[in-house]
Amino acid sequence: MNVEHFTTMTSTQPSIILLFSGKRKSGKDYVTDVIQKRLTAEMCCILRLSAPLKQQYAKDHSLDYEQLLGSGQYKESYRADMIRWGEMKRQQDSGFFCRLAIKHATQPIWIISDCRRMSDVQWFHEEFPDRCICVRVEASEQTRSQRGWRFATGIDDAESECGLDEAVKFDYIIRNDGADDVLEKQLEDLLSLIKSREEESNTLHNIKPEK
Ligand SMILES: Nc1ncnc2c1ncn2[C@@H]1O[C@H](COP(=O)(O)OP(=O)(O)O)[C@@H](O)[C@H]1O
Numbered sequence: 439m440n441v442e443h444f445t446t447m448t449s450t451q452p453s454i455i456l457l458f459s460g461k462r463k464s465g466k467d468y469v470t471d472v473i474q475k476r477l478t479a480e481m482c483c484i485l486r487l488s489a490p491l492k493q494q495y496a497k498d499h500s501l502d503y504e505q506l507l508g509s510g511q512y513k514e515s516y517r518a519d520m521i522r523w524g525e526m527k528r529q530q531d532s533g534f535f536c537r538l539a540i541k542h543a544t545q546p547i548w549i550i551s552d553c554r555r556m557s558d559v560q561w562f563h564e565e566f567p568d569r570c571i572c573v574r575v576e577a578s579e580q581t582r583s584q585r586g587w588r589f590a591t592g593i594d595d596a597e598s599e600c601g602l603d604e605a606v607k608f609d610y611i612i613r614n615d616g617a618d619d620v621l622e623k624q625l626e627d628l629l630s631l632i633k634s635r636e637e638e639s640n641t642l643h644n645i646k647p648e649k
């Protein structure tokens with residue numbers, strides 16, 4: 439699909455917000471990177487709820503922020519305590535990390551690549567009604583294990599990994615077990631859904647696309 443099909447919004451308000459979730463090593467970062475490249479950096483930005491969390495946690499504990507953003511063991515070493523700290527902050531203010539994550543976003547299409555809790559999804563639906571698309575990335579435990587996942591008690595059986603397992607109506611589910619052709623077909627379908635929803639959003643919010 440050519441990105442020319444997507445209108446360029448003149449408003450600083452997003453026209454579409456893609457709320458991604460998925461288990462560890464399901465491929466959230468991989469899939470969202472591909473979609474953002476297809477939509478171009480001018481049209482679409484990836485926003486991580488974990489980024490402001492990791493930034494503050496790294497500052498408070500004199501840790502390497504860049505390594506916490508990575509996918510290695512360094513991050514895993516601090517995951518449990520970051521979860522604990524993050525949940526404490528959310529209990530005080532459920533939108534705390536959401537507001538920080540979107541603070542500097544200017545593109546018309548936002549990808550929130552790491553939703554984990556119902557409070558994350560609810561915040562975006564309440565702040566941006568009719569503009570959210572919920573996407574789940576799924577992979578088998580075998581595939582996830584091949585990508586380096588190992589079950590961790592207190593993490594893989596807790597809210598951080600299970601908070602969106604039920605009671606969420608996903609608009610689209612991406613099966614990401616490694617077959618490139620299967621993934622490609624799904625990405626094309628999702629891009630079509632994004633286009634149609636963006637057109638609906640423009641109409642609903644009466645925002646005229648640039649000529
Ligand atoms: N469809 C795919 N094809 C090839 N590699 C993939 C695919 N999906 C995920 N990966 C790889 O698997 C690992 C985990 O993916 P990642 O996106 O980091 O998962 P998550 O963000 O859900 O924890 C990464 O090394 C990533 O490059």
Ligand SMILES: C[C@@](O)(CCOP(=O)(O)OP(=O)(O)O)CC(=O)O
Pocket residue numbers: 461462463466467487488491506507508513517520521524552554597598599
């Ligand atoms: C404390 C966390 O924000 C850490 C999230 O780190 P990542 O988003 O890097 O995790 P994966 O990519 O799924 O492996 C989780 C939370 O419950 O807030």
